[in-house]
Amino acid sequence: MGDRLTAVITGASSGIGEACALAFASEGLHVVLAARRADQLDRVAAAITAAGGSATAVVCDVTDAAQVDTVVARAVAVTGRLDVMVCNAGLGYNGRLDETDAATMRHLMEVNYYGTFHAARAAVRHFRVAGRGHLFIVSSIVGRKGVPRMSAYAATKFAQVGLGESVRAELAGTGIHVTMVYPISTETGFRRAMVREWGLDVAGSGPRQSPEQVATAMVGALRRPRADVYPWRLARVVPAASALLPGLADWVATRFTRKPRT
Secondary structure (H helix, E strand, C coil): CCCCCEEEEECCCCHHHHHHHHHHHHCCCEEEEEECCHHHHHHHHHHHHHCCCEEEEEECCCCCHHHHHHHHHHHHHHHCCCCEEEECCCCCCCCCHHHCCHHHHHHHHHHHHHHHHHHHHHHHHHHHHHCCEEEEEECCHHHCCCCCCCHHHHHHHHHHHHHHHHHHHHCCCCCEEEEEECCCCECCCHHHHHHHHHCCCEECCCCCECHHHHHHHHHHHHHCCCCEECCCHHHHHHHHHHHHCHHHHHHHHHHCCCEECC
């Protein structure tokens, strides 16, 4: 890829963010790792360095726009450039609408939507000046089709999609790429995070993928930019099925409902 590119990755301390950081670093990018847990960031940075890569760790709460701006500024200060922004930080939740209080909904929006908004805005401002860049927004397949007991979470993911698709249209023809990523249920620390935040643990069936599979698909889009990435290829049918056969899509969604673990 020529001169070393620089990527900022939010939520880089575990799961998809960590896998993406390792994969991008192996492609020769300098990765700037952003998340709240300093010890986990240092662990990921050490793994990248041990493998011959280059990384910078910056503690950041994506709900604070000033902290996100600081991460971007740090990336530019360390490497002189910013080429890629991965908006990945997120928080899950499981519960019926009538079980979800307003404070929970606001917190989910602050992390999942506003965290993406802050990072995307900071990056795009820089990309427009540079005349190049690549914005990745890690949404979810439930950003394409809502499922039972995930209305609050799905709402934040639909919001991400609306933001990303609109920004992509705004940037058409500029040389700045916007890629939406739609993972299915992924084997990460996501459930553990729900236990920490809400005291919730869930169980369910259905297809799953590894964080590494998501990261590999994102590397493909980094090499050859495209609008949408479905790491589990069969998930491509979800938007069409939801639009053309909504009743059937709802029925299928109920078959894979995540329910509280008892």
